[in-house]
Amino acid sequence: MTTNFYAPPSTIRSGRVVLPDQEARHVRTVLRGEEGDEMTVVDGEGGWYRVEITHLAPEQVVGTILERREGIGEPVVDVTVGIGLLKKRSRFETFVEKAVELGVRRIVPLRTRRTEPESMREERLRNVMLAAMKQCRRSRLPALAAPHSLADVGTTEAELGLVCHAGDDAIPIQQAVGERGRVQSVLILVGPEGGFTPGEVEEAVAAGYTPVSLGARRLRAETAGLAALSAIILASGGRGEERAPAPGSS
Numbered sequence: 739m740t741t742n743f744y745a746p747p748s749t750i751r752s753g754r755v756v757l758p759d760q761e762a763r764h765v766r767t768v769l770r771g772e773e774g775d776e777m778t779v780v781d782g783e784g785g786w787y788r789v790e791i792t793h794l795a796p797e798q799v800v801g802t803i804l805e806r807r808e809g810i811g812e813p814v815v816d817v818t819v820g821i822g823l824l825k826k827r828s829r830f831e832t833f834v835e836k837a838v839e840l841g842v843r844r845i846v847p848l849r850t851r852r853t854e855p856e857s858m859r860e861e862r863l864r865n866v867m868l869a870a871m872k873q874c875r876r877s878r879l880p881a882l883a884a885p886h887s888l889a890d891v892g893t894t895e896a897e898l899g900l901v902c903h904a905g906d907d908a909i910p911i912q913q914a915v916g917e918r919g920r921v922q923s924v925l926i927l928v929g930p931e932g933g934f935t936p937g938e939v940e941e942a943v944a945a946g947y948t949p950v951s952l953g954a955r956r957l958r959a960e961t962a963g964l965a966a967l968s969a970i971i972l973a974s975g976g977r978g979e980e981r982a983p984a985p986g987s988s
């Protein structure tokens with residue numbers, strides 16, 4: 739079975755995993771799993787398990803843990819993206835899905851001066867994140883914060899704070915990341931469709947953020963967020979990243 743399954747830590751005990759209902763149904767009906775089959779389970783908190791299905795009932799799938807690893811599929815750098823809530827929910831959902839794939843650790847939707855009042859469908863976004871985590875073979879489910887104002891995010895502790903800004907005072911993002919050598923945690927701010935106001939950029943700079951450019955083209959907010967995230971994760975060089983072992987290998 740090549741898909742990862744999700745089972746929260748509370749379902750994993752004494753060398754056994756009891757799959758939550760929805761995941762159990764998936765094993766039984768979609769993949770037609772059988773007792774003795776192996777599957778990969780992640781707990782969303784960095785735990786990765788190779789599991790043998792030992793009990794298959796209509797309502798329940800139980801597995802025995804054969805191997806446990808930590809942090810499979812996780813980047814070494816901890817990146818938080820603060821991004822203006824987008825007018826179109828589908829664009830924000832696309833951003834969230836892709837950000838999980840690229841390795842984001844935390845997403846903070848921002849309410850800024852030019853953000854149009856918009857609610858987010860939290861439950862739907864969490865499902866998108868869960869599916870993306872399984873699909874891309876990560877072991878950690880990134881966090882989705884409640885919407886914050888810029889001032890609130892300013893207090894978040896990160897080693898490096900960057901604000902995406904297509905202005906003359908911005909330095910290329912690869913330079914900003916490269917200059918600092920190896921950083922453990924980065925917080926990056928991206929404006930909404932209408933951009934940050936000049937005042938907001940100034941506030942961010944006063945709070946210690948470095949303005950960074952993503953090139954000569956004006957990107958849509960969700961593209962900017964993904965490009966910045968990718969630049970940071972790749973600049974960390976993947977040192978220490980561990981890929982999921984091929985199915986069947988041990």
Ligand code: SAH
Pocket residue numbers: 901902903904927928929930931932933934950951952953954955956957958959962963
């Ligand atoms: N309408 C705005 C553009 C907003 S783009 C304007 O004319 O200024 C949305 C956000 O994406 C911006 O606030 C910025 O954070 C980011 N962004 C887009 N293109 C960028 C680039 N080339 N460099 C840095 N940030 C960029």
